[in-house]
Amino acid sequence: MSPGVVAPTPSENRHTPALTSPPRGTFSSLRIRNYRLFFTGQVVSNTGTWMQRIAQDWLVLSLTGSAAAVGITTALQFLPMLLFGLYGGVLVDRLPKRPLLLFTQSAMGTTGLVLGVLTLTGHVQVWHVYATAFALGLVTVVDNPARQAFVAEMVGPDQLANAVSLNSANFQSARLVGPAVAGLLIGAVGSGYAFLFNGLSFLAPIAALLLMRHAELHRVERAPRGKGQLRAGLRYVAGRPELLWPIVLVGFIGTFGFNFAIWLTAFTDTVFHSGASTYGLLNSLLAAGSLAGALIAARRATTRLRLLITAAFLFGFLEIVAAMTPSFWLFALMLVPIGVFGLTVNVTANSSIQMATDPAMRGRVMALYMMVFTGGTPLGAPLIGWITDTYGARIGFATGGVFSALAAVVIGLILASLGGFRVRDxxxxxxxxxxxxxxxxxxxxxxxxxxxxxxxxxxxxxxxxx
Known part of the structure; x- marks a missing residue:
């Protein structure tokens, strides 16, 4: 038994997990009641989150008329993860995750309600948006690794890969619906109601957490309070190549390969000379590919590092090909497989890292994963944006693809050499x-x-x- 894991429940004792195959099927983890509640709550909450993202950017643009101000808002929301992400992981490993999530989900809902009230009463100023974006980022520092680690407690190791994939499908489905609903709301009654809906949407995951059966959770012993836990987490990852190199790969791809907000706006405006409807179409095609990738990943019973490397290389390669595509419709269609492989990278890395991590370390490891994946945005986006502005949208898009493909090749070679271990290694x-x-x-x-x-x-x- 892994350190920190409480003895299995009677239902788990019927079979030894190492000798049984997990039930297969795209939606197999939804058979578990606690996860089904969690998934349903996240459907509502993720829709609200995407609505707020669109409304937030539109509000800042309308208040300032500056695209740079929109970039500052995004940076403020991601900056706390870059600065404090690892400390969030330490807290997650120390604290019980369900009560912690009740607090973080409530706090995130509060930010939406506050911004909604300020907007509807006509008192909102741009610094209010900056402040709520930063506050939301601070809460995310704890909420993200807590949600990632809590999935394993809900479904156990056999269904973890499937549940991670369904979480991604959930998020991508909301990405298709949320912006469209936000656009209608903003056009009809203004941004304030989109913020209010997002704030109220957190009632769904809060209710789901309260309705869960505690006895059916896969209980994990929490890390005791002590000195050096942050360094211990870093040493833990550094000493395990099956954790270290996928995190490094995801860091490169998250920093350089996922700057679609920059590229798609640039292609829409400077290459295809179109407007907001075209931008929305391109985002929808990318989201549709991501959703398909998540559902495909949910059917896999196993996770191979070879799949991670292959998907990462194809993701980068297709970005390069799309960047050089002269036809609008061919470019648009290329976004679908790019979405498929991009999501495959995310899901495969996430699930393989979680399944290879000791439960007592999972919060710190997932915090590092999220810090590297999302925290790289404030670093990579300005560089990619400068390249795009200076050399054009095609060169900017191709640059992100080159970084992603080269990272996949180099890290693939490293993992291949490590895969040739002597038996004792x-x-x-x-x-x-x-x-x-x-x-x-x-x-x-x-x-x-x-x-x-x-x-x-x-x-x-x-x-x-x-």
Whole structure:
């Protein structure tokens, strides 16, 4: 048993997880009541979140007339994750996650309600938006790793990959609906009601958390309060290549490859000489591809690092190809597979990292993952924006693709070299159980049983080697 995990419930004792295959199916994790409640609450909340994102940018633009002010708002919302993300992970590992999420979801709803009231009463100023964006970012520092880690407590290891994929599908579905609803609301009654809806939408996940059955959660022992926990988390990741290199890869792609707000606006305006409706269409196609990628990922019973590297390379390669595409409709259609592979990278990295992490460390590891993935935006976006402004939309888009594809190739080569471990090195490098280590140590590297053990990874484990 992994350190920090409480003895399994009677239902878990019926089979040894290492010897059974998880139930397959796109929506298999929704059979679990607690996760079904969580998923339903997130459907409502994510829709509200996307509505607020659109309304927030539109409000800042209408107050200032400055695109730079919109960029400042975005940077303020992501900056806390970059600055304090790791500390958020330490808190998540120390505190019970369901009460913590009740607090963070309530706080996030409050920011929406405050901004909505200020807007509807006519008192809103741009600094109010800056302040609420920064406050929302501060809460996200804890909320993001807490939600990521809490998924494992709801569904257990067998359904973790499926649940992570469905979370992404949930978010991408809201990305299709939320902006459209926000556009209608803004046009009809103004931005204030979009903020109010977002604030009230958090009642759904709060209710879901309150209705969960505590006894059905996969309980994890919390990390005790003590010194050096942040450094311990960093050392933990640094000593495990199956965690370190996927996080590094996601960092490169999140920093340089996911700047679609910059590229799609630039293509719409300077390449295709069109307006807001075209921009909305391009975003919808990208979101549709992302949704398809999430649903495809949900059907996979296992997660391979080879899939992560391949998807990352294809993501970057397709960005380069799309950047050079002369036809509008061909460019638009290219966004669908780009969305598929981009989401595959995110889901595969997320699920493989969670399944390879000791539960007592999961909050810190996922905080580092989220810090690297989203915290790179304030660093990469200005550089990519400058390249796009200076050399054009095509060069800017291609640059992001080149960074992503090269990162995939280099890290793929590193992981491939690590995949050629000697038998005694393999279990340590892939973070397998101590029982597996003794089994590998007791076999000859040329024996059939040993070869199967090395090629297949841990029996029944959803995390697979290259």
């Amino acid at each position: 393999y279990p340590t490098a892939l973070g397998l159980r101590k029982g597996m280590r003794s089994r590998v140590a007791g076999c000859s590297s040329r024996s059939t049983d040993c070869s199967r053990l090395i090629e297949g990874g841990a029996p029944g484990s959803p995390v697979r080697p290259l």
